Amino acid sequence: MPTPAVTLFDPPGEAWQPVSPRLTPAVMVSRALGNGVPAVVAVAIVWLATQRADLTAATAAGLLAWTIWRVARSGAWVRSWGYAERDEDLCVVHGLWTRKLVVVPYGRMQLVEVDAGPLLRWRGLAKVRFVTASALASIELPGLTHADALALRDRMIALSDARGSGL
Amino acid sequence: MSTDPEPCRHPVDPGTRDTDRGRRTHPLTPLVQAWIWLVGLALVLLREWAGGQRYDLGTLLRFDALGPKIVLPVGVLVIAANGWSWWTTRYAIEDEELRVEQRGLTHRLRRAAYTRIAAVDVVQPFAARLLGLAELRIHLSGDETLTLRYVRRTDAVELRQRLLAASADRLPDDPRDPLAVRAQADPASEHAAAPDPAERPQTRASRWNDAGGLDRVLLRVKPAELVLGALASVRLLALLAGLAAPVVLSLALGEPAVFGGVLPVALALWTYLSSQVARQWNYTLAQTPVGLRITRGLSSLTSETLPVERISMIRIREPVLWRLLGRARVELTIPGGIGNDENPSSLVALPIGRRADVRTVLELLWPGLDPAEVPTTAAPPRTRWIKPLSWRFLAAGADADLLLMRAGWWTRTTWLVPHARVLGAHADAGPLRRRLGLADVWFATAGGLDAATTTLDARSARALLDAEMARARAARAISAAPANTQPTQG
Numbered sequence: 174m175p176t177p178a179v180t181l182f183d184p185p186g187e188a189w190q191p192v193s194p195r196l197t198p199a200v201m202v203s204r205a206l207g208n209g210v211p212a213v214v215a216v217a218i219v220w221l222a223t224q225r226a227d228l229t230a231a232t233a234a235g236l237l238a239w240t241i242w243r244v245a246r247s248g249a250w251v252r253s254w255g256y257a258e259r260d261e262d263l264c265v266v267h268g269l270w271t272r273k274l275v276v277v278p279y280g281r282m283q284l285v286e287v288d289a290g291p292l293l294r295w296r297g298l299a300k301v302r303f304v305t306a307s308a309l310a311s312i313e314l315p316g317l318t319h320a321d322a323l324a325l326r327d328r329m330i331a332l333s334d335a336r337g338s339g340l
Numbered sequence: 341m342s343t344d345p346e347p348c349r350h351p352v353d354p355g356t357r358d359t360d361r362g363r364r365t366h367p368l369t370p371l372v373q374a375w376i377w378l379v380g381l382a383l384v385l386l387r388e389w390a391g392g393q394r395y396d397l398g399t400l401l402r403f404d405a406l407g408p409k410i411v412l413p414v415g416v417l418v419i420a421a422n423g424w425s426w427w428t429t430r431y432a433i434e435d436e437e438l439r440v441e442q443r444g445l446t447h448r449l450r451r452a453a454y455t456r457i458a459a460v461d462v463v464q465p466f467a468a469r470l471l472g473l474a475e476l477r478i479h480l481s482g483d484e485t486l487t488l489r490y491v492r493r494t495d496a497v498e499l500r501q502r503l504l505a506a507s508a509d510r511l512p513d514d515p516r517d518p519l520a521v522r523a524q525a526d527p528a529s530e531h532a533a534a535p536d537p538a539e540r541p542q543t544r545a546s547r548w549n550d551a552g553g554l555d556r557v558l559l560r561v562k563p564a565e566l567v568l569g570a571l572a573s574v575r576l577l578a579l580l581a582g583l584a585a586p587v588v589l590s591l592a593l594g595e596p597a598v599f600g601g602v603l604p605v606a607l608a609l610w611t612y613l614s615s616q617v618a619r620q621w622n623y624t625l626a627q628t629p630v631g632l633r634i635t636r637g638l639s640s641l642t643s644e645t646l647p648v649e650r651i652s653m654i655r656i657r658e659p660v661l662w663r664l665l666g667r668a669r670v671e672l673t674i675p676g677g678i679g680n681d682e683n684p685s686s687l688v689a690l691p692i693g694r695r696a697d698v699r700t701v702l703e704l705l706w707p708g709l710d711p712a713e714v715p716t717t718a719a720p721p722r723t724r725w726i727k728p729l730s731w732r733f734l735a736a737g738a739d740a741d742l743l744l745m746r747a748g749w750w751t752r753t754t755w756l757v758p759h760a761r762v763l764g765a766h767a768d769a770g771p772l773r774r775r776l777g778l779a780d781v782w783f784a785t786a787g788g789l790d791a792a793t794t795t796l797d798a799r800s801a802r803a804l805l806d807a808e809m810a811r812a813r814a815a816r817a818i819s820a821a822p823a824n825t826q827p828t829q830g
Contacts, residue, residue, distance in 0.1 A: 307791065
């Protein structure tokens with residue numbers, strides 16, 4: 174039987190396994206672009222629509238501050254991720270603002286997907302997704318090293334086979 | 341058996357070993373499928389023959405706007421296409437499987453091994469019903485549905501009996517199945533498996549009902565109850581208000597254009613009433629030799645056989661106005677096993693009923709089950725800060741067989757999930773919930789309905805999560821044991 178955990182987001186064992194800290198720069202770039210480009214567009218629209226320097230400057234300042242905040246929080250966000258492989262299931266916690274905990278038994282996994290976009294490849298990382306028949310019980314781990322990702326994938330597939338089918 | 345190696349006429353299609361390619365469905369099929377166009381064609385022709393004379397009906401329907409130019413060619417085309425697809429499609433009932441083969445533009449062979457059959461529905465849409473035809477919807481494990489349309493109603497019912505008997509043969513008898521009826525009826529289902537025309541239970545299926553000789557009706561819902569349920573609904577009030585608003589506005593403003601706003605709301609109202617009343621009309625739950633069967637429908641009659649052992653969740657809904665009347669609705673989900681095209685894996689198991697009816701249905705679906713007996717943990721009083729209306733009702737708990745969760749105020753919902761069907765768990769807490777020491781918990785299952793969810797004290801949420809994952813694991817281990825495909829709710 175599992176030992177009664179102290180609080181909701183405590184690790185089931187000793188500690189959560191973190192995702193790779195090398196993810197942080199990739200998240201920073203992605204957030205800077207994801208926030209920055211729309212911000213530039215928004216500022217341009219405000220300027221073209223109103224032709225008022227004060228409004229434009231205020232918009233720019235606000236959006237810049239938000240972008241900086243998001244970029245600055247990247248490290249904390251990466252550190253908020255944790256996973257634990259238990260005997261029968263995989264647990265994942267993440268999130269700064271809203272903390273989330275997902276538990277999926279190995280036997281329920283239908284698909285394990287490893288993919289890496291340009292940013293992740295730049296950091297030598299990959300994203301691993303565990304898909305079940307329900308979106309609520311699906312898991313995504315954003316930044317594992319290639320070796321970790323492949324090893325985890327293979328372990329998951331082996332365990333999922335051994336523990337029977339998802340349905 | 342005609343399994344002589346036939347010279348390979350169609351090398352592209354390795355599936356056609358047998359010489360017999362089977363038979364076509366009923367010749368009226370293409371016309372029934374396109375009956376609405378047929379009506380259109382008839383109207384057009386009628387007008388032509390009447391020598392362009394303005395019919396009241398024609399002008400009423402704005403028929404000149406559509407005109408023969410559109411209805412005639414499109415109607416002919418649709419009927420021709422349906423005719424072609426009917427001509428090129430054949431089905432065959434083999435010893436081990438049902439085959440449906442299409443040899444139209446693309447060749448397609450679909451095979452349903454009897455062992456894969458999860459449920460069989462007989463559906464009689466309006467036009468087919470008038471002509472004594474029916475559609476057979478065969479749900480296979482793995483989210484696949486095979487449709488056979490249309491065959492004679494009596495043939496459809498017989499075929500269903502046979503398919504279900506064949507598929508039931510593989511299942512070991514459920515020791516928990518309480519109904520002596522099933523045991524008594526066993527010989528009958530064997531007869532059905534090896535059909536002997538003289539001894540087969542005679543079917544009394546008609547366009548009004550769909551009952552076999554051995555069926556025992558367990559529950560009926562009166563139309564008055566359905567109407568009551570549809571009337572006592574916040575949704576109906578909202579729809580009526582939405583209907584009244586454009587009328588009042590157009591009168592007040594003297595602007596007739598606003599009146600057009602009635603149309604979409606009227607459509608929504610129609611959809612609502614048809615789903616609440618017309619589709620559930622004459623709801624009958626019966627015990628048949630091959631399992632529980634639900635029959636219902638006003639214009640089109642549907643008859644579904646429930647593969648009880650595959651149910652992954654039961655959901656009891658009590659909307660706020662129904663609570664005043666003491667009524668509730670029961671829905672269930674069977675992944676890849678049931679339902680219609682709009683909602684492939686869930687269905688309404690009881691459209692409306694009193695508490696006693698709900699208990700009857702639950703007892704039939706999962707014998708020995710009483711949600712009231714499942715020990716639960718309630719949400720702590722501080723939950724009122726985030727769920728001011730529903731906090732007294734929020735709870736979660738489990739007994740040896742089932743996970744139970746309750747939430748909601750507008751619609752009180754109780755979820756029941758067998759431990760073996762729990763797919764995974766999810767908990768989250770935003771800043772407010774963390775401050776209050778609360779968390780939202782979800783347990784997901786496969787299938788169409790939403791996940792069971794409630795708000796709990798954060799620590800008991802984690803305890804529940806861990807305990808439930810352990811129970812689910814144990815239940816899966818039992819259900820994965822050899823020679824047992826039964827659910828582990830027992």
